[in-house]
Amino acid sequence: MSGQVAGDALAGHAAGVVETATAAERALGLADHLPVLVVLVPFLAAPLVVLLGARRLAWPITFAAAFFSLAAALSLLSGVLGGDAISYHIGGWAPPLGIEYRIDAANAFVMVIVSAIAVAILPYARTSIAAEIPARQHVLFHALFLLALAGLLGVAATGDAFNLFVFLEISSLATYVLVAMGAYRDKRALTTAFNYLLMGTTGATFFVIGIGFLYMSTGTLNMADLAQLIAQQPGNRTIHAGFAFIIVGMGLKVAMYPLHLWLPGAYTYAPSAVSAFLAATATKVAVYVLLRFLFTVFGPQYTFEAAELTWVILPLALLAMFAASFIAIFQVNFKKMLAYSSIAQIGYMLLGIAMLSQTALTGAIVHLFNHAITKATLFMVIGAYVLRAGGAFYRDIEGIGRVMPWTSAAGVIGGLSLIGVPGTAGFVSKWLLVQGALEKGWWWMALLVVASSLLAVVYVWKGIETAYLRAPREDVDRREAPLTMLVPIWIMALSTIWFGLSAEWTVGAAGTAAEALMSGASQLLISGGAGH
Amino acid sequence: MRHHLILRVITKILAGTIMLFAFYVQFHGDYSPGGGFQAGVILAVAFILYGLVFSVETVQQVMPPWLVHRAMALGLLLYAGTGVFSLLTGYNFLDYTALAPHHPEHGQELGILLVEGGVGITVTAVMLSIYYAFVGRTPVIGDEEW
Amino acid sequence: MQGANWEYLVGHANYWLFVTLMMTGLYIVVARGNFVKKIIGLNIFQSAVIMLYISMGKVEGGTAPIFPLDGEIDPAITYTNPLPHVLMLTAIVVGIATTSLALALIVRIREEYDTIEEQDIWEAEQEISARERRQYGEVFGEAGK
Numbered sequence: 001m002s003g004q005v006a007g008d009a010l011a012g013h014a015a016g017v018v019e020t021a022t023a024a025e026r027a028l029g030l031a032d033h034l035p036v037l038v039v040l041v042p043f044l045a046a047p048l049v050v051l052l053g054a055r056r057l058a059w060p061i062t063f064a065a066a067f068f069s070l071a072a073a074l075s076l077l078s079g080v081l082g083g084d085a086i087s088y089h090i091g092g093w094a095p096p097l098g099i100e101y102r103i104d105a106a107n108a109f110v111m112v113i114v115s116a117i118a119v120a121i122l123p124y125a126r127t128s129i130a131a132e133i134p135a136r137q138h139v140l141f142h143a144l145f146l147l148a149l150a151g152l153l154g155v156a157a158t159g160d161a162f163n164l165f166v167f168l169e170i171s172s173l174a175t176y177v178l179v180a181m182g183a184y185r186d187k188r189a190l191t192t193a194f195n196y197l198l199m200g201t202t203g204a205t206f207f208v209i210g211i212g213f214l215y216m217s218t219g220t221l222n223m224a225d226l227a228q229l230i231a232q233q234p235g236n237r238t239i240h241a242g243f244a245f246i247i248v249g250m251g252l253k254v255a256m257y258p259l260h261l262w263l264p265g266a267y268t269y270a271p272s273a274v275s276a277f278l279a280a281t282a283t284k285v286a287v288y289v290l291l292r293f294l295f296t297v298f299g300p301q302y303t304f305e306a307a308e309l310t311w312v313i314l315p316l317a318l319l320a321m322f323a324a325s326f327i328a329i330f331q332v333n334f335k336k337m338l339a340y341s342s343i344a345q346i347g348y349m350l351l352g353i354a355m356l357s358q359t360a361l362t363g364a365i366v367h368l369f370n371h372a373i374t375k376a377t378l379f380m381v382i383g384a385y386v387l388r389a390g391g392a393f394y395r396d397i398e399g400i401g402r403v404m405p406w407t408s409a410a411g412v413i414g415g416l417s418l419i420g421v422p423g424t425a426g427f428v429s430k431w432l433l434v435q436g437a438l439e440k441g442w443w444w445m446a447l448l449v450v451a452s453s454l455l456a457v458v459y460v461w462k463g464i465e466t467a468y469l470r471a472p473r474e475d476v477d478r479r480e481a482p483l484t485m486l487v488p489i490w491i492m493a494l495s496t497i498w499f500g501l502s503a504e505w506t507v508g509a510a511g512t513a514a515e516a517l518m519s520g521a522s523q524l525l526i527s528g529g530a531g532h
Numbered sequence: 533m534r535h536h537l538i539l540r541v542i543t544k545i546l547a548g549t550i551m552l553f554a555f556y557v558q559f560h561g562d563y564s565p566g567g568g569f570q571a572g573v574i575l576a577v578a579f580i581l582y583g584l585v586f587s588v589e590t591v592q593q594v595m596p597p598w599l600v601h602r603a604m605a606l607g608l609l610l611y612a613g614t615g616v617f618s619l620l621t622g623y624n625f626l627d628y629t630a631l632a633p634h635h636p637e638h639g640q641e642l643g644i645l646l647v648e649g650g651v652g653i654t655v656t657a658v659m660l661s662i663y664y665a666f667v668g669r670t671p672v673i674g675d676e677e678w
Numbered sequence: 679m680q681g682a683n684w685e686y687l688v689g690h691a692n693y694w695l696f697v698t699l700m701m702t703g704l705y706i707v708v709a710r711g712n713f714v715k716k717i718i719g720l721n722i723f724q725s726a727v728i729m730l731y732i733s734m735g736k737v738e739g740g741t742a743p744i745f746p747l748d749g750e751i752d753p754a755i756t757y758t759n760p761l762p763h764v765l766m767l768t769a770i771v772v773g774i775a776t777t778s779l780a781l782a783l784i785v786r787i788r789e790e791y792d793t794i795e796e797q798d799i800w801e802a803e804q805e806i807s808a809r810e811r812r813q814y815g816e817v818f819g820e821a822g823k
Contacts, residue, residue, distance in 0.1 A: 029622075038623045044612050047605035053598075092627035161777040162765050171770045172778060180783060188806065194783045198707060201720055201776050207698075208769060210726055215762070216734055246714055332814045395814035564744065569767060662778045669785050 015043065028525065029073075033169045035101040038111060038464035039157050039167075041065050047145045053470065055135065059143040063122045065146060069153060070115040075158070081512055087159070095159070096222035101167075102159030106513035108141040109365065110156040110288045115373050117280040117407040118149050121376065124488040128383045132456035133181055135531035136202045141181065143251035146279070148174035154287045161211045161297075165204060166191035168253070172200045175282060179270040190518040191264035203252025206245045213242030227297050234302070243302075245291055247309070253286035256313075256350060257320035260343045265338035268392075272383025279342055280376040284368050287349050291365075300356060313354040318448060320347030325455035333340035335382050337459055338375065341418060344452065345371045351449070352433050358514055360436025365510035367429035370417070370499060374426055377414035377492040381407055389473075394462070399472030407481045408467050409494035415460035417496045424500040428507065474500050536585070550578035558652050562641060568648040572655025579656075580663050588667050597664055600657045606644040607654030614646045688757040699726035713787065717780045724773045728766045735762035739744035 030037075045065035049058045080086060085104040091096065102251035103111075122145075130140055145364050151171025156162050176197045182189030183315070206234050217223055217238040218229035230239055248259075255263040263283075294303045303309050321344050328340035345367070352364025383396035384407045389396040401408040420431075430449060480486065499506050552577035561567030583591035618630030628643025629636045687694070699722055708717025740758035745751055788794050791802055 033619050033625065036619070040612065040616070040625065044609065044616070047612075051602055051605035051609065053602070088624070090625055092624040092629065116734075127635040162768075166768055166772065169776070173772075173775055176779060180786070183790070184785065189801055190783055190787045190790060192802065194713065194780065194787060196774065197780050197783065198716060200709065200719065202704070202723070204772075205727055208729065211735065212727065213728055221761075332811055380768055393810070393814040569771070606813060666785065669789075 007019065021420070027496070033088070034072045034076055035086055035103050035157055036090065038069050038076065038115070038341055039101075039150055039154045041068045041072075042146045042153065046146035046150065049139060049143045049146065057124055059122070060138045062142040062146055063119070066115060066118040066122055066149060070119045070151065072113070073108060073115045073153075074112035075102050076511065077105070077112050079103075080105050080108050080320050081509060083512060085516075096220045096225035099163050100159040100222055100224075101157045102224065103157060104513075104516045106291065106365070106516050107156040107288065109509050109513045110285060111153050113148065113369055114152045114156065114281045117277060117372060117376050118145075120488050120491055121273055121277050121280075121380070124276070124380055124383070124485050127482055127484045128273040128387065129271055131387050132273075133184055137181065141178070144174045147171070148178060148277070148282075152281055156288060159190050159223050160216070160531060161223055161226065162208075163221075165208050165211065168207070168289070169204055171282070172204065172253075173284075175274075175278060176200070177265050178274045179278075180270050181274065182269040185271070186269050188265065189269035190320070192262075192269045198260040199252055199259075203249045203259075204482065206249030206252070207251075210245030210247075210249060210524060211240040213238050213245065217242075223297050227299060230297065230302065231299060243298060247290070250286055250290045250293065253283070254290055254350075255283055255286075255343055255346055257316045257323065257343065257347065260320070260346075262296045262497065263343055264336055264339040267342065267379075268333060268336040272379065272386050276376050276379035278384060279379050280372040283342070283346055284372050287346070287364075287368055291353065291361075291517055294353065295361075300518060310354045310356060312349050317347045317350035317354055320344055321351065321386050321448070322455065325452055325459065328459045329455065331459075332395075333393050334463060335379070337463070338378055338382065339498050341456065341459060342371075342375060343454070345375070345418075347452075348430070348449070350431060350502060351445075352436065355433075355436050355440060355442075355445075357436050357439055358511075358518060359432055359439055361514040361518060362511045363429050363432030363436050363508060365513050366432055366503075368505050369510065370425035370429045370496070373492055373496050373499065374414050374417040374424075377410060377489065377496060378418065380485070380489045380492060381411035381414060384485050387485070388477045388479060390476065394466045394494050396473075396476070397463075397467055397469070398470040399466035400476070403476065403478050404480050406486055407489060410489045411467065412464060413493045413496055413512040415457070415463060417500065419456045419460055422500075423497065425496040425503075425506075427500055428503040432507070534547070538564050539585050543581055547578045547582050550581070551575060554578065559645075561648055562644055569602065569655055571579060571648075572652045573659055574641065574653025575652070575656045576659030576663070579660055588664070592664070593634070594648075595640070597661070599640060599674060600660045600664065603657035604661060607650045609649030610653065611647050612650075679706070687816075696726050696730045696733075699723075702726075713784045713794040713796065714781075716796075717777060717784070721773065721777060724769070728769060728773075731762040731766045731769070736758040781798065792815065 008021065042065040042426055045061050049061050052058075052061075076086065080103055083105065085102055087095070087148060088101040088103075090101065093099070105193075121248065125145070133141055149170045151167045151174060154167030155164055155171065158167060175462035176193050179196060180189055182192075203354040211221065214230070217233065217236050218226055220226055222228060230236075233239065252259045252262075267279055270278060294300075294309070324340045324343035326345065328337045331337040349364045349367050349371070352360045352362075353365060354363075384404065385397050385400060386392050389400060413424065417426035420426040420429075430453065434446045434449050437443070437449065481489070506524065542581040548569040554571045554577075557569065557574060561571065579591055579595055582594075614628075615630075618627045619625050621630045621633075623630040624645075626647075629639045630649035631642045631646075633638035684805050700801070703719045703723030703726055706718055707723065710719060735758055737758045740756040743757040743760040758792055786796055787799070791799050793802075795797060
């Protein structure tokens with residue numbers, strides 16, 4: 001059984017190399033286990049929190065686990081930014097038979113996003129859930145949060161298609177419960193969670209059917225192995241069917257435009273901290289899975305030439321950008337407005353995927369990151385409003401800019417980033433998308449991106465007008481948000497500015513990730529073939 | 533259910549037998565069909581049957597809800613702990629060889645035993661907690677409504 | 679020709695069953711208004727997938743993939759593929775978790791809404807939304823004055 005093969009692990013898989021070595025030679029250090037530890041630590045912390053059952057210990061354990069994951073994800077990312085991939089074999093069983101965790105620039109980047117958001121949101125969540133969820137549920141809240149986090153990280157880390165489904169369901173099931181916890185404020189959280197469960201499970205089951213079809217025609221579940229074998233049988237109808245099932249299934253999880261119906265309710269009625277975490281991570285990880293399957297497993301040639309997916313995704317992306325933005329304008333609930341805006345922003349990411357160029361794909365991945373921090377900022381601001389004003393309706397937050405100047409200022413920064421004003425993170429990714437469109441000669445597309453940003457101006461302005469140009473209501477709590485909330489909010493707000501001004505890091509990392517995704521299939525064709 | 537003499541007598545006989553069968557399935561799982569999932573469900577069935585006939589309060593004296601919740605976490609920790617042990621001793625996560633480095637086959641057997649034990653505990657606890665969760669919400673059906 | 683078609687039909691019996699079950703389940707999820715029935719539909723849908731995988735692992739003439747105790751594998755014996763079964767064990771567990779969570783949600787929904795019919799709940803929620811719009815919606819109407 002082979003131990004850990006760093007770097008060029010692919011040759012090893014293809015030949016199915018089984019190395020035997022003595023225990024002394026194969027002793028692995030902690031650093032070698034990072035690919036599994038990044039998932040394992042939050043996953044282990046969840047039962048630990050339940051086992052201890054102490055409310056005082058729940059938060060510190062959760063935070064420590066999330067912090068460890070962030071550190072591990074960062075160290076993994078720095079290890080793979082050179083373009084290498086790290087492969088970790090669970091149980092020492094070599095892939096393609098065993099389950100492999102495979103870290104490259106794309107999923108390390110996603111793991112950094114997810115764990116960073118978790119670390120930023122947890123201090124905030126402590127105050128926020130104290131107000132929104134009864135104390136006896138706090139232990140379970142933290143356990144569920146950890147499970148959702150572990151599931152999302154696992155989806156990113158794993159290189160095994162079925163294992164991906166299992167992690168997807170772990171995170172989804174935890175998410176359904178977290179959303180339903182909003183029922184202490186609004187009973188519609190329950191029906192929303194139920195609908196989310198129905199659609200999420202249907203999506204996941206579609207995904208499994210797709211994986212089943214792929215397994216039927218290739219006999220493997222390892223993604224790198226799948227990629228090779230799929231490339232060898234271009235005309236296979238079973239693979240076509242599997243492809244369709246996987247795209248529709250993940251489309252549901254991504255909230256691709258006509259499959260988005262679960263999203264507005266789930267984001268609106270979930271507890272504020274959960275909304276912020278979900279909006280920033282869950283759909284982003286689903287987008288990553290879509291990317292992984294479109295580009296690595298099926299390969300760009302298959303996806304966009306044989307299946308002509310561009311002309312499926314592109315109209316849907318445009319529809320999302322305009323229809324969802326338009327709906328967002330007419331909301332009376334600030335949180336619901338942000339939820340619809342999320343659907344529109346997912347449209348931008350899909351646009352970047354559909355344009356199929358290095359620049360546009362980089363734009364999509366950067367937007368993944370930028371939108372995550374932007375939306376996290378905004379949802380956290382809303383959570384602070386909910387805490388003080390008692391609700392997220394525009395009516396509740398009239399003139400709140402004067403009552404809660406610091407929170408509102410962060411909200412304005414988030415709003416500007418949502419529009420894509422230069423100097424904020426949102427600008428960088430939209431600029432890349434416009435550039436990608438212009439590279440292709442699609443100037444109309446560039447115009448459409450700008451036009452849909454104008455819609456964002458309208459709904460963001462609505463929020464700013466309500467918060468600043470009205471007289472504050474008399475009956476609200478006239479205090480600034482507590483520091484435990486304000487500090488995380490401002491960390492996120494400042495990071496939207498930071499990543500807007502110095503975009504080298506995000507664009508560089510996303511560029512490497514896009515390269516890893518785009519060239520994934522062709523690299524495999526070169527190095528593979530020996531084993532099959 | 534005071535009047536259902538047959539049910540009560542049969543349940544008393546069956547509950548123990550079911551538990552025994554659960555352990556058979558659990559420990560025979562190493563080299564024949566069976567294992568933690570099946571054994572856990574069967575073991576939970578013994579408790580649920582007892583609860584159905586003799587009321588939930590009676591069965592909760594043996595398996596109080598707090599114990600069930602802890603057991604759920606404990607089983608999971610046993611499973612993952614096996615993996616962490618091999619990880620700490622310099623092997624890959626869940627590489628059972630770590631449990632008996634000089635005799636990998638024994639390590640595999642021991643690993644499966646521990647992991648299946650964890651699975652069994654968790655599955656029993658989960659099934660019971662699902663039962664408790666639902667049964668705690670329904671109005672009790674009186675004897676005269678049968 | 680007729681014979682070949684018949685063979686095609688019978689040879690793919692597991693797929694016909696899968697398609698029928700899957701579409702039945704999905705139809706129930708979409709068409710039924712009762713939440714419990716929706717969950718039953720979802721279960722049928724998931725069972726269809728389990729059937730698909732299990733039938734996929736069947737090798738003609740294959741026996742249970744349990745190696746003899748001494749570890750001496752007779753190459754003459756054909757074993758069925760155990761992997762799909764293992765995968766489905768996981769999928770079943772996921773299915774149980776989903777079902778029990780859904781049922782728990784239904785119990786809570788019933789406590790809050792006093793019904794588990796989609797139509798009634800939809801009407802109740804429309805009413806809440808309409809009230810919210812009346813209560814909070816005029817914020818921007820006032821701005822024009």
